[in-house]
Amino acid sequence: MLQIKHLSKIYRNGKKAVDDLNLHVLPGDIYGFIGHNGAGKTTTLRACVGILTFDEGEILIDGHSIQDEPVLCKGKMAFIPDNPEIYPFLTGIQYLTLISDIYGVNSQDRQIRIEEYATRLELFPNLGDLVSSYSHGMKQKLAIIAALTHEPKLLLLDEPFVGLDPKAAFTVKTIMQELCNRGSSVFFSTHVLEVAEKLCNKIAIIRGGSLVVSGSTQEVRGNSSLEEVFLELIDHD
Amino acid sequence: MTNIKILTKLYYTGVLGINKIRYSKDPTEKRNALAMAILMGFSFVFLFGYLYNYCVVIADVYGVLAGYSVVIAMMMAGAGSMCFFNTILKGSSMLFRAQDDDLLLALPIPHQQLILSKLLNLYLFNFTFASFLMLPATLVYGLRAAASPLFYLLSVLGLLAVPILPMILASALSILIEVFAGNFRGKNLLTILLSLVFTIAIMAASFSAQSLNMEKVIQIIDLVMAQINQIYPLAGWYAQAVTEPNFGLFALFQVFSWGFFALFAWIVAKYYAVINELLAPKGHKGDYQSQQLNRSSQLKTLYLKELKFYLSSPIYVMNTGIGAIMMIGAAGMLFLQKDQIFATMAMIPGGITRVQAMVPVAIAFFASLTCTTAVSLSLEGSMYPMLKSWPLDPMTLFYGKILVNLTLLIPAILISVPLVMLTVSLTWFYLFFALLIPILAALAIAQGGIVINLQFPKFDWTSHVTVVKQSLATMITIFGGMGLMFIVAQPVLHMPTSQLSFAVMIAAAVLLVVNFIFYSLLKRWGRVMFYRIGL
Numbered sequence: 208m209l210q211i212k213h214l215s216k217i218y219r220n221g222k223k224a225v226d227d228l229n230l231h232v233l234p235g236d237i238y239g240f241i242g243h244n245g246a247g248k249t250t251t252l253r254a255c256v257g258i259l260t261f262d263e264g265e266i267l268i269d270g271h272s273i274q275d276e277p278v279l280c281k282g283k284m285a286f287i288p289d290n291p292e293i294y295p296f297l298t299g300i301q302y303l304t305l306i307s308d309i310y311g312v313n314s315q316d317r318q319i320r321i322e323e324y325a326t327r328l329e330l331f332p333n334l335g336d337l338v339s340s341y342s343h344g345m346k347q348k349l350a351i352i353a354a355l356t357h358e359p360k361l362l363l364l365d366e367p368f369v370g371l372d373p374k375a376a377f378t379v380k381t382i383m384q385e386l387c388n389r390g391s392s393v394f395f396s397t398h399v400l401e402v403a404e405k406l407c408n409k410i411a412i413i414r415g416g417s418l419v420v421s422g423s424t425q426e427v428r429g430n431s432s433l434e435e436v437f438l439e440l441i442d443h444d
Numbered sequence: 445m446t447n448i449k450i451l452t453k454l455y456y457t458g459v460l461g462i463n464k465i466r467y468s469k470d471p472t473e474k475r476n477a478l479a480m481a482i483l484m485g486f487s488f489v490f491l492f493g494y495l496y497n498y499c500v501v502i503a504d505v506y507g508v509l510a511g512y513s514v515v516i517a518m519m520m521a522g523a524g525s526m527c528f529f530n531t532i533l534k535g536s537s538m539l540f541r542a543q544d545d546d547l548l549l550a551l552p553i554p555h556q557q558l559i560l561s562k563l564l565n566l567y568l569f570n571f572t573f574a575s576f577l578m579l580p581a582t583l584v585y586g587l588r589a590a591a592s593p594l595f596y597l598l599s600v601l602g603l604l605a606v607p608i609l610p611m612i613l614a615s616a617l618s619i620l621i622e623v624f625a626g627n628f629r630g631k632n633l634l635t636i637l638l639s640l641v642f643t644i645a646i647m648a649a650s651f652s653a654q655s656l657n658m659e660k661v662i663q664i665i666d667l668v669m670a671q672i673n674q675i676y677p678l679a680g681w682y683a684q685a686v687t688e689p690n691f692g693l694f695a696l697f698q699v700f701s702w703g704f705f706a707l708f709a710w711i712v713a714k715y716y717a718v719i720n721e722l723l724a725p726k727g728h729k730g731d732y733q734s735q736q737l738n739r740s741s742q743l744k745t746l747y748l749k750e751l752k753f754y755l756s757s758p759i760y761v762m763n764t765g766i767g768a769i770m771m772i773g774a775a776g777m778l779f780l781q782k783d784q785i786f787a788t789m790a791m792i793p794g795g796i797t798r799v800q801a802m803v804p805v806a807i808a809f810f811a812s813l814t815c816t817t818a819v820s821l822s823l824e825g826s827m828y829p830m831l832k833s834w835p836l837d838p839m840t841l842f843y844g845k846i847l848v849n850l851t852l853l854i855p856a857i858l859i860s861v862p863l864v865m866l867t868v869s870l871t872w873f874y875l876f877f878a879l880l881i882p883i884l885a886a887l888a889i890a891q892g893g894i895v896i897n898l899q900f901p902k903f904d905w906t907s908h909v910t911v912v913k914q915s916l917a918t919m920i921t922i923f924g925g926m927g928l929m930f931i932v933a934q935p936v937l938h939m940p941t942s943q944l945s946f947a948v949m950i951a952a953a954v955l956l957v958v959n960f961i962f963y964s965l966l967k968r969w970g971r972v973m974f975y976r977i978g979l
Contacts, residue, residue, distance in 0.1 A: 219471075256833040260975055281835035292826040294749065296756035304737055308745035309834050318737050335732035 208234050208361050208392040209255065214264035216250050216416075224250040226416040228264070232361070232392045232409070237383055239403035239424075240396040241433075242413035243441055248396035249289065251413070252365050255394070256286040269360060282310060284361035285354035289369060289396075291346045295339035299330065299349050302338060303356060310357035317356055324352045327378050343370040351379060355386075362386060364395035368402060380406055404433040412440055447553050451561035452568075476900060480916045487919060492580060495519075499584035512589045517683035519581035520606065523574040524679060527607040530570060531614035532621075532638070534759065534909055538566050539615060539712065540723050556713040563709055566615070570607035578603050585687065598686040598694060605701035609678055612708045623722045636758045644769065742836050746844030753823070754816060754848055759908045760823070767813025768856035774810060775863035782867040798936075800871070801944040803864050804878045805933045805951055808885035810860075811853050812925035817893030818918055820845040821977075822902045822911045828978040838974035842894050842966055849890035857882045877948045884955035885932070889925050891962035896920050898973040928958065 209232035216225040225247045232238045242248045253259040255266055257277050266273045268280035293302055300321075307317040325331040328348040338346065347370045354362060362383070368376045383393045383406070397403050403410055404424060410433070411421035419440045420427055428436050499515050506514045539562050548558060582599045585591060621634055678697065685694035712719065740748075754760055778785065786796070824831060831841065861878050864870070870878060900916040912918065932954050935947035 253829065257975070258829045258832045278835045278837060281833060286830075286833045288830065290826075292830060294753065294827060296753055297749070300732065300735075300737075301752075304740075305745050305749055306834075307737070308740045309742055309836055311742075312739070314737055314739050317739070318734075321737065322734060332730040332732050336729055 208232050208236070208269055209394055210265075210267040211251070211255070212265045212267070214251065214254060214261055214266065216247075216254060216259065216261045224416050225254070225261070228413070228416070228418050230411055230418070230421060232394050234360075234390050234392055235387050236392045236394075236409050237387050237407045238392065238394045239407035239410045240394060240413065241398075241400065241403055241410060241437060242396075246413045247416040248413060249365055250416075252286070252363050252394070252396060256284065256363055257281055258286075282357075283359065284363060285357065285359040287347075287350045287354050287362075287364045287367055289366040291350035293338045293341075293346050293349060295337065298337055299325075299334040299341070302349060303334070303353055306353040307356045312357050316358075320356050320358070321352060324355050324382070327382070328352060328375055344372060344375065347371055348375060351382075355382065358389075358391070359386075360391050362391065362393045362395075364393070366397060367395055368397065368399060400433045400437055404428065412437060414441055447557045448561045448564065451548075451553075451558070452564055455561075455565045476916055479900075480919075483916060483919045483923075487923075488576075491576065495577060496580040496584065499580045503584050503588050511687075512585050513683045513687040515581050515585050515588075516578075516687060517679045519577045520679035520682050523577040523606055524610040526573050526577065527570040528610035528614045529762075530573060531566065531611045532618050534907070538562060538569075540619070540720050555716040556709075559713045559716055560709055563705075563712075566611060567607060567705075570611045571604070574607040575603060578606060589687070591687070594689055595686055598689050602682055602686050602694065602697065605698050606682070608701040608705050612704050616708065619719060619723070623719075632756050632758055636755070636761050640762075640769070644773070742840050743843055743847075746836075746841055747847045750820065750844045750848045751851065757823075757908050757912075759912050760816070760819075763912045764814055764816045764819075765852055767810050767815075768852045770813065771807060771810035771853075771856045771860050772863070774806070775860035779863050779867045785867070796868075797941050797944055799868055800874045801936045801948050802933075803868055803870065803874065804881035804948060805929070805936050807857060807860055807864070807878060807882040808932065808951075808955070809929045811857065811882045811886045812889045812929045813922075814849065814853055814856075814886075815889045815893040815921045815925060816849045816852065817845045817890045818897050818921035819893075819902075819911045819915060820848075821894070821897045822905070822915060822917065823908065824978075825903055825905060828903055832975055832978070838971050839967065841974075842891075842970065845894060846887070846890040849893070850886055853886035854883065857886070873945060874948070877952060881932075881948070881952050881955060884952060884959060885929070888928065888955055888958045888962060889921070891959060891966060892924060892928075893917075893921050895962055895965050895970060896924065898970055898977065901977045903978050 209230070211228055211230040214225055214228040215223070217223050228247070228251060230238075240248050240251070250259060254261045255268075255273065257273050257280065260274075269283050271280050271283075273280045294305075297305065303317070303321050303325075307321075312320075321334075322331065325334055328351065330345060330348045330352065333341070333345060338349065341349065347367075351367070354364075367379060371379060380402070383395075387393055407424050409422065410424050410427045412419045412427070420436075424433070427433070431439075499519065502515050502518055503512055506518075539559065578599070582596070582603075586595060586599075589595075621638065678700070681693050681697050684690050685697050785799075788795075821828065857879065861875070861882075864878065865875070897917045900920065902911055902915045902917070905911045932951045935950040936944065939947040
């Protein structure tokens with residue numbers, strides 16, 4: 208579903224944020240992307256969704272290049288940034304309608320999905336309110352609902368559990384699993400190693416823009432906990 | 445005092461982008477900052493020269509009969525109006541519930557010092573505007589009336605107090621509007637409406653000043669001064685105080701202004717927490733009921749989003765919509781003064797024909813002053829990266845933004861042209877071009893605005909003011925639009941009367957070519973740039 212081949216990204220200030228990164232996310236995978244601050248997680252995610260251009264390599268979404276067929280690729284996926292910025296002058300439902308129109312979701316599907324996800328995330332009563340009145344967690348929930356309205360084949364999330372209350376975090380994890388059971392894939396960055404360990408079937412660890420290790424969660428952690436493996440890999444060259 | 449100094453320094457470091465120039469590692473950012481500084485300098489020189497000439501004209505027209513102090517009084521009324529207008533748009537948001545309020549309120553700084561620093565920032569902002577209007581007036585009066593050094597001394601001291609009263613009144617009014625408007629949407633619409641009413645009132649006042657006929661010229665002193673006093677009574681005091689000089693009135697003006705400042709600062713500091721609470725966003729209603737969700741095209745949904753955004757920002761509306769208002773105002777003024785204009789034009793051979801030919805270009809000039817698109821990408825701010833992740837052709841987004849500009853201008857053109865037709869009888873040929881040329885100008889300025897914004901984006905803003913009023917894209921678009929209209933007007937201004945119909949066709953052709961160039965630029969370069977900026 209997502210193939211990252213030899214991805215390198217150098218910023219204009221000369222900093223190499225990602226260096227020859229290779230990853231393969233298959234349908235049904237919940238893939239955790241772990242690394243310390245500034246390791247290159249967000250840069251990689253942003254390159255995957257077409258926000259960032261990159262210098263070398265290739266990113267394929269369901270077999271299509273994000274550089275050559277950006278609109279087609281973006282139509283298959285959804286991205287939820289770490290700090291969801293949502294137009295404050297719109298109401299929740301207006302924002303969801305905007306996103307549904309952008310992704311070309313028909314009236315019936317959007318009605319069903321918005322009602323379902325908004326109810327499960329306990330945001331439905333607030334959909335008529337202006338986004339400017341929302342808390343951080345409510346904006347996060349709205350961004351998640353918006354990302355799910357077109358049933359993406361690939362869901363990319365940057366630190367999805369920051370700002371969510373425990374119940375909402377549990378619901379989001381359940382939704383991620385349901386999505387993958389239906390054949391979609393989830394690729395997300397996180398600092399919460401316990402969540403990655405329990406939720407993901409695959410994990411990649413990145414350090415200084417380079418991939419340190421990737422594979423099934425079991426392979427990566429071996430007999431240790433993910434926290435121990437992560438600290439050992441990050442602290443030692 | 446130390447806290448106030450630190451907070452003021454912090455504010456101006458952000459507003460002037462000093463750190464960006466000093467520490468940015470991005471050469472493009474540094475280059476843009478330098479270009480901005482050069483353009484700002486050029487704008488200041490240009491505007492100062494324009495205002496100086498304006499003051500000379502006032503002195504020539506009214507000064508001989510009314511006394512040169514009328515220059516001071518008129519510009520003082522203008523400065524007061526400008527301070528009032530600026531503050532009503534941003535006063536409340538600068539004083540209360542600013543983006544950094546949570547951080548500042550948590551610091552061990554007394555409320556009095558916090559509010560005083562904010563008032564000081566607001567004051568310095570207004571003082572800059574007031575100085576800009578008052579300095580040319582002071583110079584013109586000083587030179588024409590051969591004023592003594594005492595006049596200059598009193599003017600400098602008086603200038604310090606010029607912005608205070610309008611600033612305080614507008615701040616109080618903007619707080620009241622926000623408190624009573626209740627919610628986000630209501631507040632913004634009310635602010636826009638109020639600001640529009642205020643702008644139209646100013647335009648009407650200036651129009652009625654210009655519509656004085658020559659028979660009444662003998663009463664000009666009383667009329668002009670009465671009008672100034674109607675707009676801003678303190679202007680009369682100030683003019684009298686510095687020009688006579690009248691020390692009693694000068695002291696009264698100073699005490700009155702600074703007294704109001706102190707009183708307002710005291711009230712606001714005392715009730716800071718209460719006012720902040722009153723201005724806080726109201727809790728959500730949480731009463732959404734399921735409704736039919738209809739599907740729209742990408743273009744329609746993006747256009748509606750853009751329009752909602754536009755109407756949610758009073759600063760955006762008032763700064764970019766002014767051309768459309770001025771267009772209708774000018775057409776109305778032309779209608780009301782048609783006898784006078786035609787009497788003058790009839791005396792010039794071919795004058796009427798030239799007026800007919802000038803109509804399309806004149807309307808197009810006002811259209812070129814309204815450009816919502818030049819900052820429309822910048823105003824996406826932190827949302828901009830998300831737009832790049834959406835499955836849409838950037839051209840669709842550009843079209844949505846261009847349509848908002850046209851939504852403002854096409855109705856204004858359709859109102860203005862019939863108004864002009866009531867004054868100037870247009871043949872079918874000129875009527876066609878009176879519609880075509882302004883529409884082409886509206887389209888060109890809208891497309892050009894996007895091109896300029898793609899080249900000079902500014903996403904790291906904390907207030908719309910920074911983007912709408914102070915960004916490089918805004919300035920380039922204003923001057924670019926004027927430059928374009930200057931070129932377009934040349935054939936109509938200089939070709940012989942017998943060839944004016946041909947001149948109008950040339951003007952339309954120039955705009956058509958410019959539109960084509962902008963469209964090609966957007967389709968090729970713009971699509972690529974859309975993804976390159978805002979990283």
